[in-house]
Structures are given as structure tokens and as C-alpha cells.
Amino acid sequence: MKIAGVILAGGLARRMGGGDKALLPLGNRTLLDQVIARLAPQVDAVVLNANGDAARFARFGLPVVADSVDGFAGPLAGVLAGLDWAGAHGFDAVLSVAGDTPFFPQDLAARLMAARAGQPIAMAAGPGAPRAARHPTFALWDVSLANALRLALDQGTRKVVQFSDAAGCATCVFEGGDDPFFNVNTPEDLQAAQARAKG
Incomplete structure (x- = not known):
């Protein structure tokens, strides 16, 4: 199975004061550098979902795909952008991760x-x-879901689990140690991530 990794970085980062959270510093790199380093060995290609001028991500050398749904429709719109890219490039599935x-x-x-x-x-x-x-x-999303997801977004679906539960979704539980899904939403979260990265 060919898997395209899609980094979801199309949000508005309101709690961080706006801008691109993925470009914030973490250690001597950025959040996005760290995410790419973890994702790339697991997939056959990496794509970045982000809106606005793609040139600000040029140094990463990744394809940048914008939401095809207007109005910042949330992570489902980013997943759809990834599914469309993956389907057009011969991939079987998309692995979505947060930027x-x-x-x-x-x-x-x-x-x-x-x-x-x-x-x-x-x-x-x-x-x-x-x-x-x-x-x-x-x-992990099968590329065959693209049309159903497009229709759901057109009909107003915005919650990921609302769509995934209807489509059919297995769950994989990750246990033990520090929370691997800790995400940076606030300046305080960024400080905690800095401390964790140093540790």
C-alpha cells in the first residue's frame, strides 16, 4: 500500500495570536521540521496542507495543497485536500497528522x-x-473516501468523528509514557514543548 503523509497546517491558530503555528521554533528547528522528521520515514511521500501563499513553506521542499472548501472548514477540509492529491498521484491511502x-x-x-x-x-x-x-x-484514510468526504463537507459536516464514524472507523490505542499527541495551542503549550524537546 502506498501512503501519502499529509500534515494539517491550515488552521487559524487563534489561541497563538494567528499566523502559522507550524513555523514556530522548537529547539533549533521549527514545529514543522519536527513533524516532517517523524512523518517522512513512515510514508512514501509528504504533503503539506496549508492555505494562503505557499511560498512561505518553500524551504521545506514539499507539495503544498490548499483547502478546496471555502471558509476554513477545519481538518476535514485538509484531509480532503490530501485525499485529492494522493488519488491524483497514485497513492492508496493518506496518513493525516497535525502540524x-x-x-x-x-x-x-x-x-x-x-x-x-x-x-x-x-x-x-x-x-x-x-x-x-x-x-x-x-x-489513516483510504483514498476512496474522497467523494463521500467532499459531499459531507458540502452538506455542512465539520467534525472529523462525525464523518469517520459514519464511514467506518477502527481505533488504535497508544498507551504509556508522555502523551505522544500533545499539541501546541497556546504560548504555554509551546514552553512545555520546548522543555520536553530538551529532555
Whole structure:
């Protein structure tokens, strides 16, 4: 199976004061550098979902795909952009990850693949009640979902789990250690990530 990794970085970062969270510094690199370093070994290609002028990401050397749905429709729009790119380039599936989550598992793709159990989507979850602890932006999506997702977005669906539950979704629970899905939403989160990166 050929998998395209799609980094979701199309949000508005309101709690960080706007701008591109993925370009914030973490250690001697950026959040995006850290995410790419974790994702690239797990997939056959990496694509960045971001809106606006793609030139600001030029140094990363990645294809940049914008949302095809107007009005910042959330992560589902980014997943659709990734599915459309993957389908046009001969990939079978998309592994979505968040651009503000620099410590996600290095075996994410393998474990989601193993958890699929015939479902078109496999989603990561933390320990505890799997449905309550799901991490919707970390999922493996079959490219065949593109048209159904486009229709759902056109009809107003915005919650990832609303679409994934309807389409068919397996869950893979990641346990132990520090939260691998810790994400940077606030300046305080960035400070915590800096400390964790140093550790």
C-alpha cells in the first residue's frame, strides 16, 4: 500500500495570536521540521496542507495543497485536500497528522495499518475509553473516501468523528509514557514543548 503523509497546517491558530503555528521554533528547528522528521520515514511521500501563499513553506521542499472548501472548514477540509492529491498521484491511502503535534508516535503508520480490520479509516486514540480519547487528526484514510468526504463537507459536516464514524472507523490505542499527541495551542503549550524537546 502506498501512503501519502499529509500534515494539517491550515488552521487559524487563534489561541497563538494567528499566523502559522507550524513555523514556530522548537529547539533549533521549527514545529514543522519536527513533524516532517517523524512523518517522512513512515510514508512514501509528504504533503503539506496549508492555505494562503505557499511560498512561505518553500524551504521545506514539499507539495503544498490548499483547502478546496471555502471558509476554513477545519481538518476535514485538509484531509480532503490530501485525499485529492494522493488519488491524483497514485497513492492508496493518506496518513493525516497535525502540524502542531511534534511528538507523535514513530510507528503511527504501521500501527494504524494493523488496526484497520477492513475499515476505510483507522484513528489514533490515547489510553482510557477509546471513543472519548480519540485523536481525530491522526488517522489513516483510504483514498476512496474522497467523494463521500467532499459531499459531507458540502452538506455542512465539520467534525472529523462525525464523518469517520459514519464511514467506518477502527481505533488504535497508544498507551504509556508522555502523551505522544500533545499539541501546541497556546504560548504555554509551546514552553512545555520546548522543555520536553530538551529532555
